[in-house]
Amino acid sequence: MKPLHIIGYFFVRFFGILPFRLSYSLGYLMGLLYWQLGKRDRRIAIANIRHCFPEFSDEQCQIMARKSLINTAINVMESAWVWQHRYPAISKKIVQIDNLDLVKNYDAAEAGTIFVTAHFGHWELFGDFFIHHCDEPIFLGKETGVQLFDNYIKRGRERSGGGTVFPCTREGLTQLYTLTGQGKSTALIADQEPDPRNGIFAPLFGQQALSSVLVQDMVQKVGAKVVGMSCQRLPKGKGFQISFFEVEENVYSSDIETSTAALNRCYEKIIKQNPEQYTWNYKRFKTRAEGEPGMY
Helix, strand or coil: CCHHHHHHHHHHHHHHCCCHHHHHHHHHHHHHHHHHHCHHHHHHHHHHHHHHCCCCCHHHHHHHHHHHHHHHHHHHHHHHHHHCCCHHHHHCCEEEEECHHHHHHHHCCCCCEEEEECCECCCCHHHHHHHHHCCCCEEEECCCCCHHHHHHHHHHHCCCCCCEEEECCHHHHHHHHHHHHCCCEEEEECCCCCCHHHEEEEEECCEEEEEECHHHHHHHHHCCEEEEEEEEECHHHCCEEEEEEECCHHHHCCCHHHHHHHHHHHHHHHHHCCHHHECCCCCCCCCCCCCCCCCC
16 A cells, blocks of 8 residues: 555544535635646646637636636535434535435335436435435446555445445446446446447537437346436535436437437536536547547
8 A cells, every 4th residue: 555545544633523614615625726826627627628619719718617627626625524423414515405206206216216316516416315215226337446545435325225326337337237236326427538439429418419328228238217316516515416417318218329429418417507517627628529629
């Protein structure tokens, strides 16, 4: 174990026990520093925003990119806090829930349910939320490769009890398909660029984006239903607003291009609620369709 990993682990543990408002404030300050020092991420965020919102001026792109990087830093601090607390404490930070009936109705149905969201707002909160509101939900969790962190994050995500996090491996995916087919609910974040072997190009904010087909494949193979969701961060550490919504009928199309385009419109709907809370510093359009120029 590298000394830097051990130091980082104890910092995450320490930040997790701080009061929530203090975690938010520290995240905001870290975000200001991130904007100043993170030249690479700043450049990527501005490029993404410029291409997805061509109507924005250069100044507007910079302002949104700055706010996005600040929200990214806040999300790190909030995640550390969530991993250290159980749902009774976390639920006090949820100020508003829109369309909760969608969760109750779909979880009670015989078909499994896939709740989809994007890297928007505070997505880490959904693990504890579904453990409380659904019958033994299941999740996929991407590992960092550092066992100390991976074990800690897995414990944090399962802290409230009643849910299971599977790794993003072949075995984990098999469990995900099997249990969803048996009627379990899962929450997936599949808005980022997949391995080219597991994706197709589809429109996203007017760009041809290499897009995951995981959700669409599960819909066709196990008959799962799909619900969109988001967790928007409220200003000044005041908590979160969670929203659920019905997806387009085309998400269920057997034509993969049609269903993928519909799912990307679902991600757009989430992001447009508050674009500055999306993780724009990720190379979402790194792989380009044939004949299209590079973006970064």
